Amino acid sequence: MRMEPNKDFLEFHGLPKEIIFSLIDRAQSLATAWDDRTMPQSLSGKRVALIADDSGWRNTSAFDLGVQAMGGICVQSPIKFNVHEATADLARYLDNWFDILVIRTKELSALKELASIAKAPVVNARTRSNHPCEILGDLAYVQSKKGTLEGMKVVGVAPDANIIRSWVEASLSMPIQVRQVYPENWHVKDVSLLGPNFAASTDLAELWDADVIVTDSWPSDANEEQMREYRISMPILDKCRPDAIFLPCPPVSREKEVTANAMRHPACQSAAAKAYLLHAQNALLEWIAT
Numbered sequence: 001m002r003m004e005p006n007k008d009f010l011e012f013h014g015l016p017k018e019i020i021f022s023l024i025d026r027a028q029s030l031a032t033a034w035d036d037r038t039m040p041q042s043l044s045g046k047r048v049a050l051i052a053d054d055s056g057w058r059n060t061s062a063f064d065l066g067v068q069a070m071g072g073i074c075v076q077s078p079i080k081f082n083v084h085e086a087t088a089d090l091a092r093y094l095d096n097w098f099d100i101l102v103i104r105t106k107e108l109s110a111l112k113e114l115a116s117i118a119k120a121p122v123v124n125a126r127t128r129s130n131h132p133c134e135i136l137g138d139l140a141y142v143q144s145k146k147g148t149l150e151g152m153k154v155v156g157v158a159p160d161a162n163i164i165r166s167w168v169e170a171s172l173s174m175p176i177q178v179r180q181v182y183p184e185n186w187h188v189k190d191v192s193l194l195g196p197n198f199a200a201s202t203d204l205a206e207l208w209d210a211d212v213i214v215t216d217s218w219p220s221d222a223n224e225e226q227m228r229e230y231r232i233s234m235p236i237l238d239k240c241r242p243d244a245i246f247l248p249c250p251p252v253s254r255e256k257e258v259t260a261n262a263m264r265h266p267a268c269q270s271a272a273a274k275a276y277l278l279h280a281q282n283a284l285l286e287w288i289a290t
């Protein structure tokens with residue numbers, strides 16, 4: 001049931017920046033429609049499979065809610081990739097019934113294999129390697145607050161994992177600067193992601209002129225002593241720009257990557273920002289469906 005070629009969203013830089021900007025603009029309109037309860041029925045007649053083959057709830061709940069609010073049908077299919085059935089087989093069965101496949105699973109390679117066979121467009125709702133929808137939602141929120149994304153500096157105090165990797169993906173296509181500030185052993189070193197808009201550092205001074213600061217969970221093998229310096233606290237946020245937006249990625253672990261006080265700092269806008277997951281994902285689904 002492929003609607004149009006090349007409407008998969010597997011990696012952030014897989015879509016041209018012009019399309020990303022139009023999705024971000026559309027997310028703003030859909031945010032207003034959401035608040036007014038006047039959602040367009042853009043997905044009327046569309047059938048969406050939502051496969052949550054990993055933990056978490058925000059993105060997947062927002063996909064389900066968004067599809068329904070825009071008049072589509074969303075079915076959660078309890079599929080596990082690389083367990084019982086070949087991914088190629090799953091692609092063909094899913095194509096029998098669905099127009100769009102929204103998938104959270106651990107391996108990006110499984111998504112890529114599925115997308116290479118399925119006719120229906122595939123949307124990455126998170127892998128262990130990347131999380132493009134999360135970054136699309138954050139960008140839509142930041143644009144709603146700042147009016148522009150042009151030239152903004154995003155600092156990720158985060159290990160080489162899905163959140164910082166999708167910010168780095170975004171730096172390949174978008175006019176933003178991304179910095180990773182973290183101990184060197186967790187720096188992003190994947191040459192396929194490195195471009196002129198990204199650099200990694202161990203220096204917290206990168207935070208002082210950041211427009212946006214994001215965090216992610218500590219690595220499971222992190223050493224408290226090594227990591228303490230990178231815990232975002234109230235005094236650190238007080239040294240940042242007064243208009244800096246702090247977006248700790250949920251689920252947040254207080255007294256690990258953030259202090260409890262940092263979560264109460266005026267710069268911390270995580271809950272409001274994550275409302276835009278829904279709006280950005282809705283814009284993406286609408287674009288895929290039309």
Ligand SMILES: NC(=O)OP(=O)(O)O
Binds near residue numbers: 055058126134249250
């Ligand atoms: N950050 C994130 O992916 O949240 P969920 O797992 O709840 O969707």
